[in-house]
Amino acid sequence: MISVLLVDDEALVRAGLRLILETADDLTVVGDAQDGRAALDAVTRHRPDVVLMDVRMPGMDGVAATAALQTRTNPPPVIMLTTFDTDDDVFRALEAGASGFLLKDTPPTELLRAVRLAATGDGMLSPSVTRQVIARITADDRTRRRREALARLGGLTGREREVLVEIGRGATNAQIAGCLRMSEATVKSHVTHLFEKLAAGNRVQLAITAFRAGLVD
Numbered sequence: 304m305i306s307v308l309l310v311d312d313e314a315l316v317r318a319g320l321r322l323i324l325e326t327a328d329d330l331t332v333v334g335d336a337q338d339g340r341a342a343l344d345a346v347t348r349h350r351p352d353v354v355l356m357d358v359r360m361p362g363m364d365g366v367a368a369t370a371a372l373q374t375r376t377n378p379p380p381v382i383m384l385t386t387f388d389t390d391d392d393v394f395r396a397l398e399a400g401a402s403g404f405l406l407k408d409t410p411p412t413e414l415l416r417a418v419r420l421a422a423t424g425d426g427m428l429s430p431s432v433t434r435q436v437i438a439r440i441t442a443d444d445r446t447r448r449r450r451e452a453l454a455r456l457g458g459l460t461g462r463e464r465e466v467l468v469e470i471g472r473g474a475t476n477a478q479i480a481g482c483l484r485m486s487e488a489t490v491k492s493h494v495t496h497l498f499e500k501l502a503a504g505n506r507v508q509l510a511i512t513a514f515r516a517g518l519v520d
Contacts, residue, residue, distance in 0.1 A: 339368030471513030
């Protein structure tokens with residue numbers, strides 16, 4: 304059973320998310336919070352497997368709360384929720400360690416899939432805005448960032464680079480296994496090595512490195 308914490312300042316949104324999540328037999332909502340500060344307390348109290356976090360909230364917003372969670376030992380993956388696909392705060396949250404980004408009008412099936420992927424270590428970006436998000440992140444100071452990213456790839460094996468490219472394209476472990484003709488266990492091993500070698504906290508940060516290095520257009 305995957306436990307989920309809901310964080311949004313609108314009670315109606317929290318109620319709607321709860322209804323969607325609890326249609327799945329493998330998901331359960333263990334609590335909710337109305338702002339980032341309450342979310343930090345709720346994470347300590349409930350120890351959820353995944354946090355669904357609104358970006359914009361009064362008091363401590365989702366970006367600040369996500370950054371604060373990343374300072375903890377073994378923080379839960381955070382999926383950011385927003386109404387707009389051009390929200391600058393989302394880009395900052397992803398760099399701060401959020402595991403994914405979904406629009407609030409994401410279909411229920413995709414929301415459920417995102418929670419399951421986050422719980423297993425896969426990131427999740429809304430398919431319609433994946434490239435826009437990563438491109439926006441990589442736009443600033445492109446030359447310096449590309450040089451730094453390329454330098455970090457020096458210690459990777461050829462197979463690890465191939466896996467990194469697929470992560471940059473938004474592929475899951477199962478999809479990578481099929482594309483590169485290897486077992487999922489082998490893919491997971493490569494991903495673990497990528498986390499270690501590139502000092503990344505999650506798959507979204509790996510994808511950002513792939514884009515910055517020019518491995519993915």
